[in-house]
Amino acid sequence: SQTIHQWPATLVQPVGSPLSLECTVEGTSNPNLYWYRQAAGRGLQLLFYSVGIGQISSEVPQNLSASRPQDRQFILSSKKLLLSDSGFYLCAWTPRKGHYEQYFGPGTRLTVT
């Protein structure tokens, strides 16, 4: 069966510090991968999605970036965090073809202080 992992689970970082969040998927190949952010009490905001290694599409201009160095690995990064970057970061995957439901990892709760 397929599983998706995210780490760390929680993170407290000062403004201006760098960020690296990692997501890996097991038990599947060639998944579409997504990064979302959910601010407190708000809906999901799509940040990036990827259909393959090295292929990243950005939905919202911001100080975040994403990379996909391996088929089942998706990384979210920032060089300098802002207070507004606080939120719940969720990674999701979906099979490339034929299925459109997304499956989410457990998320990383980021607080920028």
Added chain:
Amino acid sequence: RKEVEQDPGPFNVPEGATVAFNCTYSNSASQSFFWYRQDCRKEPKLLMSVYSSGNEDGRFTAQLNRASQYISLLIRDSKLSDSATYLCVVNIPTGGFKTIFGAGTRLFVKA
């Protein structure tokens, strides 16, 4: 107009009640539809897909009305454990497809 709209609630219902949520979408080309459940401080989890003919999974029934562009979720015999936020999800074909999440409807089931 938002692409996907949901009543944010909260809906406060007693145990055993029947509760229904609606979700409207603006793009008539939308092709696939889902309901997700999100518990407090947890990730969203797929509850059920929504099929054109309507579908049922235990106490949960999902309906799609393409003419009026809405989907619905009916929960019968509510349990305390049904308390959560319910997210409506719509996929729009764009060459590939684009997934739009509603902001969610909060449900509190009380004893």
